[in-house]
Amino acid sequence: MTPAGIAMSIIFAIVFIGSAVGFRAGAGRKMNLEEWSIASRSFGLLFMWLLMAGEIYTTFAFLGASGWAYSRGGPALYIMAYITLGYVVSFYILPYIWELGRRHGLQTQSDFFEKRYQSKGLALLVSLVGVLFVIPYLQIQLTGLGIIVQVASFDQIPRNASMLIAVSIVAMFVSFGGMRSVAWVSVIKDLLMILAALSIGIYVPIHYFGGFSPLFRQLVVSHPTHLLMPGATKTMGHTWFVSTVLLSACGFYMWPHTFGAAFTAKSGDILRRNAIVTPLYTLSLVFILIAGFAALLIVPGLSNGDMSLLMLARKTFPAWFLGVIGGAGALTAMVPAAIILLTASTLFAKNVFRPLVAPQMSEDKVARLAKVTVLALALVSFGLALRSSTTLVALLLLGYAGVTQFFPGVVFGLFWPRVTSIAVTSGLLTGLVVVAALMLTHRDPFHGINAGFVALVLNFVVTVLVSFVSPARQNPFALMEEEEGATAI
């Protein structure tokens, strides 16, 4: 068999085994909306960890991080910082979101806004913005899958065909499986990804250079400033780093799917313990960044940095192991894509379609509509992935700039009784308009500051100011009714 044949067979075998494990886990359970979308609020620490790691360590971390280490250098370090700090933020907000979810029967991010602010309009806005900005995230996964198949088939299968195959598998998997299946596939995905990261990140420097030290010494000689910020870019210096890390850490749990993951936990305490354990998993990223740096010396001159990790693997390892790495990569794209599709389609069916078109729709019908929406969303992002040419990180930053605008509404909603619905709506709209204006006129970064961060700051200011001038309302989510009452600020 040709190397391409061997690598592709192994990738397909891994995807097949992964999907089979997922289906088995979901088999025999009654699939109502609550089970399909949030696994009936049943996940303990282990499953929670798997789901959270499953949705964070995406093909972005795999190909995008190494791609930026390769093409941008130092600025790629932001990824290690923001993921860790995102967990720090989660410690202070997710247990509260979970508790309110249990008390008020919330299933989606939009439910949270609707019940907290007693505003259907705001809830609708949140759903639409959420669905809109997960599309670039979905596009990342599909583009990543396309790159994997292209490299592993030694350029014999075109990227578009491979993306179409991938999107069909993911859509089927989601429609029949549900959240429990997805968490189970994460088990295989995470094991393979750690194996791939360690083998590339440790073997490559030793094989080619004799260790980490000689690798970096050689890199500093040939590219003296690559490892520092702004690295190979002109605009991504320390101000960019600070603003981007702050923005992304705040936005980490503002994605509809990451926010929604909080509801799958069995208790709020699980989420706190998760915030202690999960940052350690970020350590695997170090090896992926090292692989990207090494690729700059070993396979220089690639036009697309996102291909660097796999090109390095193709050059270094036998075909069967390229297949294992490709299979790991394929699952790291499929699992998050499945989670995103599942959440976004639930959000659309439950929080956009039902209130607007058919208020009396039963939960079962909503579930059925959600499964149709899965297909529609999958096709939209496939269409976009066909046309787009930006890097994976650029797509992620676009999504973060959008979803992080929910942050003031969530944090004030939890901890500041005075905040009002009209204030959160104005803040959110201000943030989105600023993001759109700066990004569409190509002014990101804006004077060295991440455009999304500029928008977030203005969003905060507007939310606070408007809260003070608009009439106060009763807070339906009073956290402290047992002791201090709702008077404390």
Next chain:
Amino acid sequence: MRRPSIFSVAIGIVPFAGMCLSVSLWDRITPTVFGLPFNLFWLVLWIVLSSGCMALANLIEKSRRKDGGTTL
């Protein structure tokens, strides 16, 4: 359910200071540690320290919940 205590929030700010706000102090190549450039090593160190900070914050929150006798 009560909001997080001022102490546990203060502990949460420590990783932000270490990994983010202080970037201009640690974004350098030398001295290399374990063969890693200093900025990469620094972030690795702070991933572990952040996990420790969260464990400490969790202890504080836990002891408060016992005193207060609240749910969660």
